[in-house]
Amino acid sequence: MKTAREIIETYDGPKVRIMEVCGTHTHEIFRLGIRKLLPKQVELISGPGCPVCVTPVSFIDEAIYLALEKDVTICTFGDLVRVPGTKMSLAGAREQGAKIHVVYSPADAEKYAKEHSEEQVTFLSVGFETTTPAGCLSVKAAREDHLDNYSILVANKTMPQAYEKLKNSADVFLYPGHVNAITGTRLCEDLTKEGISGVVAGFTAKELLTALAVSLVKFQEGKPFFVNCYPRVVTRDGSKEAQVLVDEMMEACDCEWRGLGIIPKSGMKLRKEWQDFDARIKYQMPKIEGKPNPACRCGDVLQGKCKPSDCKVFGKGCTPQHPVGACMVSGEGACSAYYQYS
Numbered sequence: 001m002k003t004a005r006e007i008i009e010t011y012d013g014p015k016v017r018i019m020e021v022c023g024t025h026t027h028e029i030f031r032l033g034i035r036k037l038l039p040k041q042v043e044l045i046s047g048p049g050c051p052v053c054v055t056p057v058s059f060i061d062e063a064i065y066l067a068l069e070k071d072v073t074i075c076t077f078g079d080l081v082r083v084p085g086t087k088m089s090l091a092g093a094r095e096q097g098a099k100i101h102v103v104y105s106p107a108d109a110e111k112y113a114k115e116h117s118e119e120q121v122t123f124l125s126v127g128f129e130t131t132t133p134a135g136c137l138s139v140k141a142a143r144e145d146h147l148d149n150y151s152i153l154v155a156n157k158t159m160p161q162a163y164e165k166l167k168n169s170a171d172v173f174l175y176p177g178h179v180n181a182i183t184g185t186r187l188c189e190d191l192t193k194e195g196i197s198g199v200v201a202g203f204t205a206k207e208l209l210t211a212l213a214v215s216l217v218k219f220q221e222g223k224p225f226f227v228n229c230y231p232r233v234v235t236r237d238g239s240k241e242a243q244v245l246v247d248e249m250m251e252a253c254d255c256e257w258r259g260l261g262i263i264p265k266s267g268m269k270l271r272k273e274w275q276d277f278d279a280r281i282k283y284q285m286p287k288i289e290g291k292p293n294p295a296c297r298c299g300d301v302l303q304g305k306c307k308p309s310d311c312k313v314f315g316k317g318c319t320p321q322h323p324v325g326a327c328m329v330s331g332e333g334a335c336s337a338y339y340q341y342s
């Protein structure tokens with residue numbers, strides 16, 4: 001019987017495009033040298049699973065508006081600080097006097113608000129099903145602590161709508177294991193009815209090789225498939241506790257993704273009962289249209305339409321030290337992975 005590695009190395013079936021939905025998969029596949037094992041007809045393409053990368057320019061502009069126009073202290077994950085907005089990044093806003101505080105979790109942001117009652121504090125809530133519950137918990141804690149100086153600027157997204165939007169971009173999706181740990185696998189099973197194939201993948205070398213080998217074997221059978229290759233963490237039902245929490249506090253809304261445009265019902269926003277903590281409502285946010293740098297092809301990279309190295313400024317005008325787009329900033333970004341490993 002062949003090992004997963006042998007199945008991959010000896011694959012002689014039809015050409016297949018496999019999309020690494022998750023940025024961590026992109027980085028791990030590079031880092032572990034798995035790309036070097038792939039025969040020519042197996043193409044790996046990057047997808048929209050890096051939360052910082054898919055957050056649109058307009059969101060950065062909104063955060064800068066709050067910081068500079070409303071004197072709000074912005075609490076954020078470090079990656080977002082250097083993502084270019086239309087005119088500047090949050091780092092640039094900091095140089096102009098904005099208070100930008102880096103945190104490791106929404107709970108840290110809520111704690112900061114509690115300890116700094118003289119400041120208005122907003123947490124930049126980005127990410128997918130994995131991180132949304134923590135944002136909700138911070139809001140719950142703020143209500144329990146009777147804070148009136150804490151809010152969140154929400155750009156949380158849900159993945160299934162993105163798979164549908166991208167269904168013609170890839171033959172097989174490598175589903176992100178940590179998202180499926182929360183959502184379960186029923187949604188992925190349902191996607192096979194729409195002709196969308198995929199496998200849930202873990203993050204170790206063995207798990208990634210297994211997921212790729214299973215993808216290649218099933219792809220040759222010629223019909224849509226789904227396999228959970230990360231059963232030690234991912235179950236069919238996912239985390240009911242997290243699902244109930246998010247459903248209690250948030251509802252679906254249309255949402256803009258960098259490169260993919262507005263995808264109906266692919267975003268989350270706080271329900272009416274929690275709107276005191278919604279920064280857009282609290283500060284009566286005006287409509288802000290962000291404009292990405294025209295040289296940047298992050299939008300195409302995130303849809304698997306081009307490789308980072310196809311971008312004219314890759315490695316020249318755009319490097320991790322001087323990023324032009326979000327995909328070079330983020331530790332999970334495809335451009336950053338290509339720059340680091342290729």
Ligand code: SF4
Binds near residue numbers: 296308318319
């Ligand atoms: Fe954007 Fe830089 Fe990537 Fe080009 S290399 S797509 S400018 S992040």
